[in-house]
Amino acid sequence: MNTDTKGPGSGAGLFRVYPGGTASRGSRTFGIVLAIATAVFLAFALLWSPPDSGANASENQMGEMVRIMYIHVPVANACYLAFFVTALGSVMYLWKKTDGWDLLAAASAEVGVVFTVLTLATGSIWGHIAWGTWWEWDARLTSTLLMLVVYLGYLALRRAILDPVVRAQRAAIVGLIAFANVPIVHYSVTWWRGLHQQATISRFDPTIDGLKLFSLLFGMLVGVGFYVWLMMHRFRLEYAEAKLESKGLDVALAERRAEAMADTAVDTTGGTLIGPKGTN
């Protein structure tokens, strides 16, 4: 049991697990900045940006419900980013075979799953009030649900394989294949007919402007900020768990070695011919 209670020291602060857990000076500072940015975002999204009604309304005249978009799009964007990082980590692991990339891929997949659940939940709320349905088997919704299930499968696969090297290898292949669905999710609204609207900002002529556009873009920035902050903690946790796992393996190996040594000692003194297998 560790009793080291020293505080944050110098050195690579970002990649360090402190006795108190995954927080560091960097993550705390970033967390404070993020909290302030979130408060400003909420003010823009809920108070300062206009409702989609009156003289400045769009053809949809969505009223207050347009505000759901300022949080739905950023969480969706963050889950794309998370799964991109998982794919990047997977490719880099297959290329470099260094554990860090595998840990990055795993940590990012879990954060991505949380954002995907939020994307589906906020989208469902939007769907109920704007479309008139909580759920529809539309191309965008179906492919997003598939994406969630596939990445849940990725996380389950990691837990099912006990050997760290085999796990990293297979997870990297799955992490890479799973990403093929992400562009399908994004372009599903263009490729197939469905209820979900087409792209508003990821096009040459964005169909949103003024404070609505600012709220949306600021929300996306805060969403990326949340992803980065959660990853600072989640990556360190993944690293610490991997270290602990290899420590557990070392302890088990040391036990077996001790047993083997003891058996060999018995063999030599007793003159029996059994090997170090320890068939007791």
Add this chain to the structure above:
Amino acid sequence: MAMLLATESNEWAYVASAYGLVIIVLVAYAAWTIARGRRVGRQLPSEDRRWM
């Protein structure tokens, strides 16, 4: 007018539930991650806490 107000408050209820859900889930997930980090961090010998 009364109907219009009712619709508007209904819209706000949906907006509030969307924002509330995202904030609660993200805060809960962050708290869970930090708690797991503390538990694992305590078990880890000090020489293994360094990465790079």
Add this chain to the structure above:
Amino acid sequence: MDVTSTPGPGGPGAPGPDDRDLDDGGLDLTPRSGAAATPRRRTGVRRWGAIAVLGVLVVVVGVIVWQAKGATLYYKNADEAIAQKASLGTKTFRLQGTVIGQPEPGNGDRPTVFRVAYNGKSVKVVHTGSEPALFKAGLPVVVEGHWNTAGTAFDSRRLLVKHTEDYQKQDKNGSYEKQNPDRVVDADKQNESAS
């Protein structure tokens, strides 16, 4: 080979698990069972739990893919529904079009009646059931139902609004005036003559 030559843990260049054959002095790395394995039981439960979850997820993926077959052709546009009227008969399908004109609102037993248009063709829709908050003239909708037996109208049981991706104000930067210069001039003339 002497077993004592096995490198100790943590030494410089210490290898991973010793995978040499047991008869060559390697370690017994076979998983233990029974009382000796108790500390690792949690790992085993975790592993089999994860394998069970994987099995369930494979079934879920199957269900989603099965549902996705319907997602690729989610609806027929109004013009297609008219062209395929004979083959569709009274079969249930989804119809998409923009609401033209003001809908006649229903109440109680009386259905809501409106027309939807796409590609120059329009269909009369008779809808029984609830309407989403966004339902209004000028917005695209998807209705689920079937042609009536006479083929004169679409009997809808479900009404969904397919709003557009446009969040800019309707009359943006005077483009309406640019596209329809006469109307503005006419309106101004009328105002002048009225005053």
